[in-house]
Amino acid sequence: MPDHRPRHPDPLRRRLAALALVLAPALAAAAAADAPGPEVPVVKAAGQAVAVGFEFDGVIEPVKQSTVSAQASGRVIQLAVTAGDRVRAGQLLATIDDRESQAGLQRSQAQVAQAEAELRNAQANERRTRELQSKGFVSKAALDTAEAGLKSAQAAREQAVAGQRQSALAQGFTRVTAPYDGWVRETLAQAGDLAVPGKPLLTVYAPQPLRAVVHVPMSRGAAARAAGQVEVRLPGGNGQAAWIKPVQREVLPVADAVAQTVEWRLELPPAAAGQLAPGQQVRVRFSGSEAVRMLVPASAILRRGELTAVYVASAEGAFVLKAVRLGADHGAAGVEIVAGLRPEDRVAIDPVRAGLAGARAGTR
Known part of the structure; x- marks a missing residue:
């Protein structure tokens, strides 16, 4: 007859299985330890x-930067750009209320029309008086008076034309335009602000060329001028810095009375300027003799x-x-x-x- 009693696993097999579970992490660690490292x-x-010297912090500035100010009085009706916008030369940046200047232009145009009418009348009077004086009907004094009136009318017309040009120029000042191709660095006014002649409205700069500006202490001024090499450190794309030579350097002939420093302006090559932005901080190195490091x-x-x-x-x-x-x-x-x-x-x-x-x- 078949044996229907339940079968129990061998106790020895159970112990071996449990021991394998316990030893598995240790064996894996040992295998990893035996594996060769990189x-x-x-x-x-x-x-x-290498060349040794000294370094200072500098800041990037645009060589060409302009603060565009108002040249006419009135409310700012529209500010057509914001900080970071690219602009073209002659592009409209802001509009100032021009109702007063428009009225002045119309008034000057009317004065020109009046002066031209008076000039035509004076010319006609001078011709008639000359004809009558040649026939002896009027005196020489009458002709002199007519000629003086003609010259006065001509001067009045020239004055009216000059006033018209001035009014047209003032009318043009209500439209603030970009002086050159560049970028808007910051806006200094908003729509609704009162503009007066000389009030800054915004700042525009040209993206190239750029320069590094560094303030050298007076105590290091002689050593800086004697340095055989001046370099500007630029950040690299792979985390490594690159040192470049400026294409032109300028040292201001005056010192800051408070900080006792002299300003150095180092113009950067166009290829390097493309990696930088105004306001960015850089390092400037003045190198002299060589030493072993x-x-x-x-x-x-x-x-x-x-x-x-x-x-x-x-x-x-x-x-x-x-x-x-x-x-x-x-x-x-x-x-x-x-x-x-x-x-x-x-x-x-x-x-x-x-x-x-x-x-x-x-x-x-």
């Missing part, structure tokens, strides 16, 4: 000859809050994190290491991969 290229922290690539520096460090390969090939103190940034040449490294230390180019478990030093 190879990270390294470079030697060797001294290089320990440099590492900018990509090798690990920044975490207040910590700046690099991964250094040990003799066995593993990486050790070392805190360093940074100096000047020399662009493509690298970043200066003031303290924390020894000559011939091998530094990881990619600190993120160097921090992975099992990472080993490779070759560049």
Whole structure:
């Protein structure tokens, strides 16, 4: 007869299954530990000859910038642009109430018409008087009076025409237009504000050329003038800075009486100006003689809050994190290491991969 009693798993098999579940994480960790880590290229922290000097903060300014002001009195009826708008030369920016100037223009036009009528009358009178005087019917004094009246009428007409031109010019001042192609930097008035001659309405600037403006202390003025090279640091797209040379520099001949600084204006090349915006802060470096400094690539520096460090390969090939103190940034040449490294230390180019478990030093 068949055996219908329930079958129970073997106790030994149950123990083996439980032990496998317990040992699985440890075995996986051991397998991961035995797996080879990534190879990270390294470079030697060797001294290089670089130009040394001093740096100051500067600000980007447009070379061509204008504050457009009102030239007529009246209420601002319309402000046709806002900050950030692009404008063309002659484009309407704002309109001022022109009812008073329009009335003045009409009045001057009427004065011109009256002066022309009086001039025609004086011309006709002068011709008649000349004909009568030639026939002896009037005296020479009468002719002199007619000629004087003609000259007076001509002067009155010229005065009326000049008044008409002045009224037309004043009428044109009620329409504020852009002086050149550019961008609106800021608006200084709104519709409904009272405009008077000289009141700023908005600021317009040309996008190029741009310049870096830096204020150099008087104590460094002689050293700045003696510097063999002046460079402006531009932000790079990959997080690395680029140093460029200005195409033109200008030093103002006066010093600020309060700050005791001298203003330097460094015009930038058009290609570099396209990466900047007015008001942006940059660094300006005045370089003199060369000196040997320990440099590492900018990509090798690990920044975490207040910590700046690099991964250094040990003799066995593993990486050790070392805190360093940074100096000047020399662009493509690298970043200066003031303290924390020894000559011939091998530094990881990619600190993120160097921090992975099992990472080993490779070759560049």
